[in-house]
Amino acid sequence: MPSRLALLEAPTRYMFFTGKGGVGKTSVSTAVAIALADAGKKILLVSTDAASNLGEMLGIELINTPVAVPGVVGLRVLNIDPDVAAENYRVRVVEQMDPEASADEIATVREQLSGACTTEIATFDEFSSLLSHGASDFDHVVFDTAPTGHTLRLLSLPKAWSGFLKGSDRGASCLGPHSGLKMQEKLFNQALAALNDASMTTIVLVARPETGALEEAARTSSELRDLGLANQRLVLNAVFQASQSHDRIGDALDALGKKALAAMPEALRRLPTDYVPLRAVDSVGLPALRALLAPELTWVSNVPRGVPTHLAHHPMSELVKELAHADRGLIMVMGKGGVGKTTIASAIALGLVRSGKSVHLTTTDPAAHLAMTLQGNVPGLTVGRIDPEVETKKYVDKIVAARAPRMTEDEKALLIEDLRSPCTEEVSVFHAFSHVVSQAGSSFVVLDTAPTGHSLLLMDAAGAYHRQMVRAFDDKAPGRIVTPLMRLQDTNYTRIILVTLPETTPVSQAAALQEDLRRADIEPFAWVVNRSLLATDTNDSVLLARLNSERKQMERVATLSKHGVYVVPWRADPPVGILGLEKLLEGD
Known part of the structure; x- marks a missing residue:
């Protein structure tokens, strides 16, 4: 492996790090930002992930304005x-409104701007400013983005909103007065130009050898090429090489990585590629982050004497048995991207059947790809997906069908124009x-949720809808209003399963998610720790150091x-297919 990442040799002004949840985007992007700063550059590191643990990794409190990092000039x-x-x-x-607007009119506009779509466009607004004039004091801007699905949404917004605003001078009611959005049109166009300029922007795809x-x-x-973002690189993170101990787990992990890399899609083979080896400790703190890109393969610390290297644990089958005491209910599987939510959700569903x-x-x-995980039909189990495109079309068709008969052609055209807003998707998904x-x-x-940040936006939408319904109807029919939020708060109706990996970042994010849920009066039912090496019998020196x-x-x-904590041991054979999921349930 090269001793230095090639992407550090001639970095563009903007660098976006993206990839599947759990591959190490935050670790790699932060290590790159530190390396560039150590080389004398002025660097702005930006997190666009609502569930980011960047602050914990660097030991600082993140806010909406740039904060200096002690120890990194x-x-x-x-x-x-x-x-x-x-x-x-x-x-x-509100500042764009008529100065003579009444308090009721201002309150109405602020209520219009309380939904999830406003959060999306506002976040994008901040993002766009950084791509135009907002980071002029820095040599490079490094973006640590949310997991893939959310990032694709973010990077598609410049084109989506520019297209929506082009030639449009009215509508956008879900975002309040159109002027509030139109005033940012120039900014959105500048963001689109910066993203599409290969001399200014690099997309760094981060993946593991899986x-x-x-x-x-x-x-x-x-998908990024379709958006015009063709200047791409690949970073393969956590590449593992087994020691000479001929350990069963270490050898299997090594072989899996080699097999995955040998079958790597051709689209990735064409990209310039950097390799980062698996380290013996989590990338938390400046020493570990600087060491992540160091030329040494790894450092190994001895396991303390007398400390057991194997963990006695409760298997997933016990969790399913407890859930099966009820006859019905909602089971929501939540957690940071990449922790295995889809696999755990599929295993729970199979166990209940x-x-x-x-x-x-x-x-x-x-x-998520539930069908790929199950790889077969199971009597008693139906599989679905909330597809944003499908749901948006259904929602738009329903609204138009309900309102069009009472509207003039001009009013109907205005309604359709309004529903072209990208934020319609957020409403449809909710x-x-x-x-x-x-x-x-x-x-x-059994609901396999999107990564933490996106799921929290869905919870926010549930909260906003609940408040709206209570204000509108509770005085007319007190005690008879049942909203999605109320069902999520009902522990007899909903069981929240938090999934994590036994690593600092996923555990911290699951803990933060638990606190967010509790603030909404939603209490998690159980935790699942997935892919535990401690629950195996490994003797590989690097893996033992990670224990x-x-x-x-x-x-x-x-x-x-x-409540209970359930542990899924790391497995040499990925838990896909019905047989693999059954083995996962039993802890085999």
Whole structure:
């Protein structure tokens, strides 16, 4: 492997790091930002992930303005906070209103701007400013983005919003007065130009030597090219080489990586590629982040004497047995991208069917592939997906069909123009989500959610809808209003399963997600720790060194969960297909 990443030799002004959740985007992007700053450059590192743990990795508190990083001269970091961005956007829109507007009119506009689509456009607004004039004091701007599906959405918005605004001078009611959006049209066009300029912008696809991560990176590469973003590179992170101990687990992990790389999609083979080896510790703190790109393969620390290297654990079958005590209900599987939510959700659904239950398994994650995970039909199990494109068309058709008969042709044209807004998708997905939630009243519904940040936006939409319904109807029919949020808060109706890996970042994000849920009066039911090396019998020196930090994370999870903690050991054969999922359930 090269001792230095080639992408550091001639970096463009803007660098976007993207990829499947859990591949190490934050670690790699942060290490690159530190390396450039150490070389004397002025660097701005930007997180566009609502669930980012960048602050924990660097030991600082992230805010919506650049913060200096102690110990790294020239590096500043900011987090595009969706809530702060949305409030700033609301203030700007209100400032565009007629000075004589009444308090009721202003309140109405602010209410219009309380939904998830406003959060999206406001976040994009902040993002666009950085691509135009907002980062003029820096040599390079490094973007640590959210997992793939959300990032594709973000990078497609310049084209989507520019197209929506072109020739349009009215509408956009979901974002309040059109002037509030139109005033940013020039900014959006500048962002689009910067993204499409290969001399200014590089897209860095981060993947691990795993089949799923490589296939998703290839799909992402193709979709980004369709958006005009052709200047791409590939970073293969956590590349593992087994030691000479002939350890069963180490040899299997090595062989899996080599097999995945040998079958790497052709679209990725054409890209300039850098390799980062698997390190013995998590990339938290400046020493570990600087060492991530160091020429040494790894460093190995000895396992303390007398400390067991194997973990006694509760298998997933025990969790399914407990869930099966009920006859119906919603089971939501949540967590950071890349922790294995789709696999865990599929295993739970299969286990419930094996217990004699009728189950519908579905997902809100645009990057999830439930059918690929199951690889077969199971009597009693139906599989679906909340497809944003399909749901948007259904929503638009329904609205037009309901309103068009009472409208003039001009009014109908205005309505259709309004519904062309990209934020219509957010509303459509929430309506589909609400329908899925209601289905759990008569059978089991297992919902594989999108990565944490996107799921929290869905929860925010549920909260906004709840408040709207209560204000509108509760005084007319007190106690009879049942909203999606109320069903999520009902522990007899909804069981939240938090999935994590036994690593610092996923555990911290699961803990933060748990706190966010509790603030909405939603209590998680159980935690699942996936792909645990500590639950195997490995003797590989590098993997044994990683067990020290894994044991600490297991202890953290035990203190965080009010209910059971279930552990899935790392497996040499990926848990796909019905037989693989059954083995996962039993912990084999």
